């Protein structure tokens with residue numbers, strides 16, 4: 242224990258009455274000491290409710306918690322699998338105490354309520370280590386502060402191609418494109434769409450026993466087995482590092498997300514000697530191709546880009562409580578599912594007798610966890626021609642569909658047909 246609370250009963254007399262397993266706060270991520278004695282009044286008002294709120298949120302699998310003062314109450318919103326759910330309402334004073342307490346535990350300045358601040362807390366919940374990342378934001382007009390907590394489970398593994406729902410066909414295409422020591426594979430998507438997990442899954446689709454895969458990317462505490470991590474030599478430029486990797490007979494190299502035009506150019510310049518995988522921020526695969534073409538010119542992109550993948554996250558139905566139903570033939574026709582589809586699934590529906598039975602696994606949300614909807618555009622000869630002729634993203638998308646490449650829509654319908662998600666959830670994802 243870094244400081245004197247957590248399991249200690251002395252400052253938490255009511256802990257024995259709390260049935261739900263409680264989170265342990267272990268220290269501020271910025272390393273600043275947290276002085277509870279000097280803030281005894283705040284601690285006595287805020288510690289127990291802060292623990293209760295975080296424990297409840299983590300036990301409901303929330304990845305984000307927002308606490309916001311609104312008139313006489315503070316509202317709490319929990320985000321589970323990317324969807325907001327209203328949490329408890331706290332009296333204003335308690336909301337303020339919880340906010341200030343979490344700031345104190347993060348090593349932030351509790352005196353300052355006018356400027357945005359960011360920090361975090363090392364915690365443990367049910368023997369699992371979590372980092373709680375804390376952001377505060379003043380509300381305009383002196384309305385207090387909004388606090389956002391993001392929970393990061395440190396034991397969570399990066400997704401494998403299986404978990405992300407890669408089809409065997411898609412894996413085969415990735416293996417083919419990356420097997421000739423040339424071409425760039427770009428992985429794109431909007432913010433918070435799990436793009437890093439997608440690039441891991443791409444790398445994992447490649448047979449690491451047959452091909453030498455090197456990483457020049459910084460994945461923090463996470464690592465991939467069978468992949469040689471190249472530690473940068475201090476003072477060495479990215480180009481030198483890349484050249485060193487290529488000299489050591491790399492077949493495929495994964496690099497950090499491409500955020501500058503210079504880096505993008507280096508990657509394409511080297512894509513005649515090695516296969517490169519990188520992230521690039523874009524709305525979807527076709528938008529990514531158009532953006533890169535604008536930066537590097539059509540000939541370079543047509544010649545050296547091999548494939549672009551993109552992802553949207555979609556919630557999976559809860560295995561414990563999902564409900565089968567027989568879809569109406571008109572519905573099948575409308576959404577484009579085969580007419581012989583006999584059964585689809587959805588979250589449990591209320592009946593005449595009342596709401597559906599409670600589900601302990603998903604907390605009666607009907608969904609548990611997420612998977613990716615994945616689209617892939619391979620640079621075939623017709624797509625190459627479209628890149629060179631200056632065609633727009635829409636034309637590239639429709640050509641890809643014509644060639645039977647996987648689109649968000651085709652992948653989504655596959656997941657619905659397999660009973661992994663519902664039509665309602667598919668509609669929600671496309672609206673957003």
Ligand SMILES: [Zn+2]
Pocket residue numbers: 559560561562563600601602603604605606607608
């Ligand atoms: Zn359930």
